[in-house]
Amino acid sequence: MEAVLKVYRLDWPLGFPRYDSYSMQIDERTTVLTALLQIKEEQDDSLAFRRSCRSGVCGSCAMTINSKAALACKTRVMDQMAGGKEVVVEPLRHLPVIRDLVVDLRPFWQGLEHLRPWLVNDGPFPEMPWVQPLSEEQLERLDRLIDCNLCAACHSEYLSPGLDPSQPGPAALAKALRFILDPRDSLVRARIEEAVQSGLWRCPDCSDDLCPRGVRLGEALSEMRRLAMASGHAQR
Amino acid sequence: MLETIVFGKRAGRAAAQYCLHVALGDFPREALRGEESRLRRLLGGNGGEKVPALRREVQETMTEHLGLFREVKAMRRAEQKIQELKERHSEVSVGDKSRVFNTALAAALELGWVLDLAEVIIAGALPRRESRGAHFRTDYPQRDDERWLKHTLATYSDQGPSLDYAGVKITLFEPMERVY
Numbered sequence: 001m002e003a004v005l006k007v008y009r010l011d012w013p014l015g016f017p018r019y020d021s022y023s024m025q026i027d028e029r030t031t032v033l034t035a036l037l038q039i040k041e042e043q044d045d046s047l048a049f050r051r052s053c054r055s056g057v058c059g060s061c062a063m064t065i066n067s068k069a070a071l072a073c074k075t076r077v078m079d080q081m082a083g084g085k086e087v088v089v090e091p092l093r094h095l096p097v098i099r100d101l102v103v104d105l106r107p108f109w110q111g112l113e114h115l116r117p118w119l120v121n122d123g124p125f126p127e128m129p130w131v132q133p134l135s136e137e138q139l140e141r142l143d144r145l146i147d148c149n150l151c152a153a154c155h156s157e158y159l160s161p162g163l164d165p166s167q168p169g170p171a172a173l174a175k176a177l178r179f180i181l182d183p184r185d186s187l188v189r190a191r192i193e194e195a196v197q198s199g200l201w202r203c204p205d206c207s208d209d210l211c212p213r214g215v216r217l218g219e220a221l222s223e224m225r226r227l228a229m230a231s232g233h234a235q236r
Numbered sequence: 237m238l239e240t241i242v243f244g245k246r247a248g249r250a251a252a253q254y255c256l257h258v259a260l261g262d263f264p265r266e267a268l269r270g271e272e273s274r275l276r277r278l279l280g281g282n283g284g285e286k287v288p289a290l291r292r293e294v295q296e297t298m299t300e301h302l303g304l305f306r307e308v309k310a311m312r313r314a315e316q317k318i319q320e321l322k323e324r325h326s327e328v329s330v331g332d333k334s335r336v337f338n339t340a341l342a343a344a345l346e347l348g349w350v351l352d353l354a355e356v357i358i359a360g361a362l363p364r365r366e367s368r369g370a371h372f373r374t375d376y377p378q379r380d381d382e383r384w385l386k387h388t389l390a391t392y393s394d395q396g397p398s399l400d401y402a403g404v405k406i407t408l409f410e411p412m413e414r415v416y
Contacts (some may be wrong), residue, residue, distance in 0.1 A: 012336040041288040045340035046332035099337045 001026060003077050004086040005035055007047065012099050020044070021086070026077050032089060033061050033072035036101075049101040059151030062212070063101050064090040069153035071212045092156035094165045107166035108152045115168050115194055117175040120187045132184055145178040145220060147213040154210045154217055158203075168198040170206045174220040180227065189231060192224075196233045200224055278344050281329025287344050290328065294321055294347070298354055302361060307375040311362055318354045325351055352392075359397040360388040381411055 003026045010017045022039045030038075033051055040047050052060040054073045061072040066080050066088055080087045095103040134142070154170040168176075176195050179185040206217040228234075301314035325348055332340040366380035367373050385404055390397040 011334065040340070045287075045330055046334060046338075048332075048334075048337045048339055099334070102337050 003081060006086050006088045008090040009100050010097050028078050030077045031073050032065055032075045032077055035077050048099045059149035062092055062151035062153045064092060069156040071151060074212060092152055094156060094159040105152055108155050110166040111168040112172045114198060115172045115176040119185050121184055122186045138183060141181050142178060144216055145174050148174060148215050149213060153212050157210050158206055170217040173224055174215055174217055177220050177224050192228055192231050195224055196228050200228055278330055278341060279333055284327040284329050285324045287328055287347055290321055290325055291347050294350060294354055302357055306361060306373045311358060315358045318351060322351050356390045356397045359399060360390060
């Protein structure tokens with residue numbers, strides 16, 4: 001069937017934003033990503049966007065589709081066309097646009113790096129065997145947080161004008177929680193303090209359906225705040 | 237994937253150490269000129285061959301003739317086809333003329349390298365008259381350790397891939413017949 005994709009375009013450095021409409025044939029399996037690739041191959045190879053795995057794993061193709069941040073490879077065009085409307089494709093919000101659907105993710109990385117998203121173990125190097133298996137219960141708590149692929153969709157959705165895009169957002173806080181809950185990490189208290197200082201209490205509440213990978217960000221934020229209160233960092 | 241992280245870190249450390257003891261060499265400016273004219277041709281043209289069509293042809297050729305079942309006649313056909321595609325690739329141009337995040341240009345360059353790799357795969361597969369792992373030949377279905385238990389090394393030359401062979405270092409695992 002026929003579909004129309006209305007896509008945000010911006011040429012660098014002297015262009016003004018515009019929307020280009022592309023009509024094309026799709027079927028029930030066509031994703032926004034395959035549609036964009038089809039446009040690039042058959043109609044306009046200057047359309048720029050990021051993509052890699054095309055299977056919902058890498059996070060490269062996060063963009064705004066009909067006003068909601070999502071992964072293009074996991075969004076079916078037909079589902080977006082309910083009521084015969086055209087599908088509007090735009091870059092992620094609140095980040096500088098490099099070109100068309102490609103944004104500068106550096107502010108997002110900055111917020112993430114600020115909370116040290118890696119395992120820190122200051123203890124003495126463990127004796128062999130140094131594999132420290134986690135219990136089923138511990139794994140289950142981490143499971144819901146590990147799926148983040150740093151796509152920045154949540155970042156696009158939770159920010160509003162007035163909030164600083166380079167401050168740790170939901171993805172960064174969820175990552176911090178992932179390490180706080182990991183018994184192999186030794187930073188626990190410091191991580192909680194860093195989260196509080198970076199605006200844990202100022203961060204707007206997140207809903208659990210922000211994340212295209214199903215990370216429950218609302219739940220993660222609540223848990224971080226509970227831990228903060230338990231360590232004496234009540235809301236300021 | 238864990239290997240990439242571990243060996244990536246080791247490689248990075250070794251590279252940093254190496255840099256401390258080695259002076260910067262002279263930059264080969266001649267190489268730049270070749271690249272400049274190639275980029276000018278890719279960005280400057282307007283007609284000619286298109287990347288998506290060529291890419292589809294190399295995908296189909298390699299899947300069909302160098303895929304699950306290989307045999308000499310099909311591989312020779314693929315060899316000729318790849319040469320044809322390489323020539324056509326030298327006439328390719330992209331529509332996107334931008335100097336910023338030009339993914340069409342990247343795709344055109346990468347297709348050139350894919351064609352080089354296709355050429356090497358075929359060059360390695362043709363003389364190897366045996367079956368071994370993913371290289372399964374219907375015309376030589378048995379493994380031949382006596383003649384072919386060795387690594388193929390391919391070096392780039394203007395006349396195409398130049399082949400050499402290196403012995404396999406056998407340590408913990410002895411080559412055995414695959415019976416599972």
